[in-house]
Amino acid sequence: MILNASGCLDALAAPDVAGKLDAFVTKTVTPLPRDGNPPVRIAETDVGMLNSIGLANPGIDRFLADTLPRLLELGPPVWVSVGGFAAEDYAELCARLDEEPVAALELNVSCPNVSSPEDEVEEIVASARAATTKTLYAKLSPAVPDLGASAAAAARAGADGLTLVNTIRGLALDPRTLEPKLGPEVGGLSGPALRPIALAAVYTAYRATGLPIVGTGGIETGAHALELIAAGASAFALGTVLFADPEAPVRVRDELEHEASARGFQTPLAAYAAAHGEPPPTPLRRVA
Amino acid sequence: MRRELLDVVRVEEVGPYRLLRLGRGRLESGLPGQFFMLSPPGRLLPRPMSLCLATRTELGFLIDPVGPGTRALTGMARGDSLNVLGPLGNGFRLDVERPLLVGGGIGIAPFPYLSERLNHPPAVLGFRTAAHAEAASLVPNSEVIVEPRLVTEALRTGHDVLACGPEPMLRAVGKLAPAAQLAWEAPMACGYGACYGCAVEIDGRLSRLCVDGPVLMSHDRGLTPVMSERDAA
Numbered sequence: 001m002i003l004n005a006s007g008c009l010d011a012l013a014a015p016d017v018a019g020k021l022d023a024f025v026t027k028t029v030t031p032l033p034r035d036g037n038p039p040v041r042i043a044e045t046d047v048g049m050l051n052s053i054g055l056a057n058p059g060i061d062r063f064l065a066d067t068l069p070r071l072l073e074l075g076p077p078v079w080v081s082v083g084g085f086a087a088e089d090y091a092e093l094c095a096r097l098d099e100e101p102v103a104a105l106e107l108n109v110s111c112p113n114v115s116s117p118e119d120e121v122e123e124i125v126a127s128a129r130a131a132t133t134k135t136l137y138a139k140l141s142p143a144v145p146d147l148g149a150s151a152a153a154a155a156r157a158g159a160d161g162l163t164l165v166n167t168i169r170g171l172a173l174d175p176r177t178l179e180p181k182l183g184p185e186v187g188g189l190s191g192p193a194l195r196p197i198a199l200a201a202v203y204t205a206y207r208a209t210g211l212p213i214v215g216t217g218g219i220e221t222g223a224h225a226l227e228l229i230a231a232g233a234s235a236f237a238l239g240t241v242l243f244a245d246p247e248a249p250v251r252v253r254d255e256l257e258h259e260a261s262a263r264g265f266q267t268p269l270a271a272y273a274a275a276h277g278e279p280p281p282t283p284l285r286r287v288a
Numbered sequence: 289m290r291r292e293l294l295d296v297v298r299v300e301e302v303g304p305y306r307l308l309r310l311g312r313g314r315l316e317s318g319l320p321g322q323f324f325m326l327s328p329p330g331r332l333l334p335r336p337m338s339l340c341l342a343t344r345t346e347l348g349f350l351i352d353p354v355g356p357g358t359r360a361l362t363g364m365a366r367g368d369s370l371n372v373l374g375p376l377g378n379g380f381r382l383d384v385e386r387p388l389l390v391g392g393g394i395g396i397a398p399f400p401y402l403s404e405r406l407n408h409p410p411a412v413l414g415f416r417t418a419a420h421a422e423a424a425s426l427v428p429n430s431e432v433i434v435e436p437r438l439v440t441e442a443l444r445t446g447h448d449v450l451a452c453g454p455e456p457m458l459r460a461v462g463k464l465a466p467a468a469q470l471a472w473e474a475p476m477a478c479g480y481g482a483c484y485g486c487a488v489e490i491d492g493r494l495s496r497l498c499v500d501g502p503v504l505m506s507h508d509r510g511l512t513p514v515m516s517e518r519d520a521a
Contacts, residue, residue: 009482013480013482013499014481027484036494039486039488039494042483044331044332044477048332049332051477053483056484056494243477243483244371245291245371
């Protein structure tokens with residue numbers, strides 16, 4: 001299953017691109033509207049891209065009244081990414097989305113403004129779980145001391161799946177002035193530099209939980225997607241690559257079929273967890 | 289919006305700038321002021337460039353080689369090819385009676401194409417140095433201003449101003465000509481509304497320049513999106 005990474009596609013601005021996905025993930029919605037951060041918001045580095053958009057979004061009221069009905073008309077199932085600054089925010093957002101015909105809710109517990117130590121992940125996921133019966137994915141930051149423990153905490157609190165990974169903090173300086181290129185100074189690093197980090201996170205979380213995982217981070221080709229599947233992802237999301245190549249969903253899907261078949265797998269998902277050996281070990285299920 | 293792999297026909301020197309000429313494939317040229325995303329070899333992100341020239345067989349982009357992306361683009365040669373996406377955004381409205389083009393530096397990039405579509409109206413073009421001013425040869429009927437003189441000193445009243453250039457120039461032009469059409473620029477990762485990287489303040493709110501611009505109407509306060517021919521239809 002191919003998705004977009006949250007915040008990397010506006011399905012209303014590019015419905016043709018969204019139509020090539022198996023599900024569309026919205027930009028993170030917060031309780032109140034947010035204009036986002038002041039420019040400059042993006043910068044290219046030699047190994048990836050920095051962004052500091054600042055969760056620009058219309059807020060849950062306008063999202064429900066205006067954005068969501070138009071997204072639902074497009075066709076692909078809609079996953080709604082929700083974010084906040086306290087567990088109650090997530091609970092409120094999930095409760096308000098509970099009756100909507102959306103396929104899943106993704107908890108952005110890894111935005112730069114919310115620290116994500118294990119207990120906070122567990123508290124946020126548990127609050128959201130109590131507020132909705134929807135399929136619930138927790139999107140985690142890779143920048144934690146023990147990702148396996150964070151993943152297990154999300155599982156314990158009732159997450160149905162995990163999205164791995166969000167961006168990791170980075171800084172770019174103007175080569176002439178040596179001042180930060182981004183208005184908000186530090187931003188989230190995405191693109192090729194995230195690829196081994198995402199692979200490690202998926203690999204670790206698979207062993208720690210056995211939960212379904214949406215792998216995301218630096219996928220540019222079908223071979224990259226196949227590696228994430230082998231590490232333990234059952235779906236994957238395209239992010240930065242969509243900026244350079246709006247046709248990436250179709251291209252990566254074709255490449256993935258080819259790469260899987262070239263390695264003797266009947267389907268790409270036949271490579272699921274292949275990196276863990278044959279047969280794959282039973283996940284540790286550090287779930288209480 | 290269409291993306292295609294285009295062949296480099298040649299790269300011409302225009303003072304310190306370079307004119308990258310590409311075989312146009314099946315891409316539409318769009319309206320002057322619209323832009324294309326050009327993918328430089330070896331870089332992660334494409335670069336937004338407004339269309340400078342359109343012929344039956346070629347699309348031309350005037351580029352200032354100032355960073356790794358623009359240098360990679362201008363370092364290409366015949367036989368190379370690159371991905372190009374476009375045309376994107378809203379261009380200039382062409383239903384103007386007495387057009388005057390006002391440009392600064394690399395901001396003159398869309399003017400050769402715009403001038404042709406408007407039957408070569410007068411233009412006032414400002415540059416940092418005489419070497420940069422060589423680019424004025426691409427725009428017929430142009431008056432050249434070199435620093436320390438500024439284009440605002442040569443603005444005439446009674447014209448429909450269409451301007452493109454650095455932000456301070458656009459703000460100054462907008463003050464003098466409240467009905468001007470101003471073409472802005474911002475760093476963009478995608479050019480089609482996906483990344484939210486190109487947000488600028490429009491009508492008091494941060495909005496995406498790639499979707500609402502890059503050409504905006506100047507008014508006394510704030511800026512408003514141009515009502516394109518497509519929207520008006």
